[in-house]
Amino acid sequence: MLAAMSTAVDASLPVAEQEDGTANMLGGKKVAVVFVLGGPGSGKGTQCSNIVEHFGFTHLSAGELLRSEIKSGSENGTMIDSIIKEGKIVPSEITVKLLQEAMIKSENNKFLIDGFPRNQENRLSFENVIKIAPEFVLFFDCSEEEMVRRLLGRNQGRADDNIETIRKRFRVFEESSLPVVQYYDSKGKVKKINAAKPIPEVFEDVKTIFQPYGSKAA
Ligand SMILES: Nc1ncnc2c1ncn2[C@@H]1O[C@H](COP(=O)(O)OP(=O)(O)O)[C@@H](O)[C@H]1O
Ligand SMILES: Nc1ccn([C@@H]2O[C@H](COP(=O)(O)OP(=O)(O)O)[C@@H](O)[C@H]2O)c(=O)n1
Numbered sequence: 001m002l003a004a005m006s007t008a009v010d011a012s013l014p015v016a017e018q019e020d021g022t023a024n025m026l027g028g029k030k031v032a033v034v035f036v037l038g039g040p041g042s043g044k045g046t047q048c049s050n051i052v053e054h055f056g057f058t059h060l061s062a063g064e065l066l067r068s069e070i071k072s073g074s075e076n077g078t079m080i081d082s083i084i085k086e087g088k089i090v091p092s093e094i095t096v097k098l099l100q101e102a103m104i105k106s107e108n109n110k111f112l113i114d115g116f117p118r119n120q121e122n123r124l125s126f127e128n129v130i131k132i133a134p135e136f137v138l139f140f141d142c143s144e145e146e147m148v149r150r151l152l153g154r155n156q157g158r159a160d161d162n163i164e165t166i167r168k169r170f171r172v173f174e175e176s177s178l179p180v181v182q183y184y185d186s187k188g189k190v191k192k193i194n195a196a197k198p199i200p201e202v203f204e205d206v207k208t209i210f211q212p213y214g215s216k217a218a
């Protein structure tokens, strides 16, 4: 079983290519990207940590990169901070640049890009600047009622985890992020997970999806 899993690895990832048939290359290496989407509180970050541990991906959370940018005192920090507090989406050029830098700096070639693309502008900017097509989109499906409960209990001191901003984030998710999921679904690239179950049960379903891409060891 283990041997079978490890032989599958390098042969199977990266496999995606761009629409014109060009390989997904970045800084001289062939890379694989999985976009991880789902409403605020659906469990993206939690499951990404599990995937990192079991399947050797590097986790890049767009939201975390933006929050670090605020903390670093960058010239865009104040603007990013007020956009996040409003639950809106930061201009793509900022987010794509942060993702690009992180991917180039990493020695890994398998990336989970969490919370991105959150709107069509994000998607097009990534396509035009980074020019990597995702292997697939992992989509966590969860009711708003459950997501509110999780966000209000998250306790990470986030400025946007208050009920007023949470409501705004849900609307932005519906209006701007779901169309991105629908776009990839029309291309047969979405793997949808029922995220309303307990964490280990959700991960069982996630594992089934990542199993063909091999274990961490390989
Ligand atoms: N399946 C789950 N069931 C219950 N709580 C969960 C589940 N997945 C995540 N959580 C909790 O919900 C909160 C939000 O999860 P997180 O992974 O940060 O979501 P996201 O990145 O999608 O906003 C965290 O406190 C996390 O521990
Ligand atoms: N692609 C992205 C991702 C996050 N963000 C901002 O960062 C906030 C937090 O994103 P996040 O992914 O950390 O939030 P969760 O869905 O994990 O709760 C979002 O509500 C946006 O304001 C963005 O502008 N663009």
Ligand SMILES: [Mg+2]
Pocket (backbone or CB within 6 Å): 044, 045, 061, 063, 115
């Ligand atoms: Mg998150």
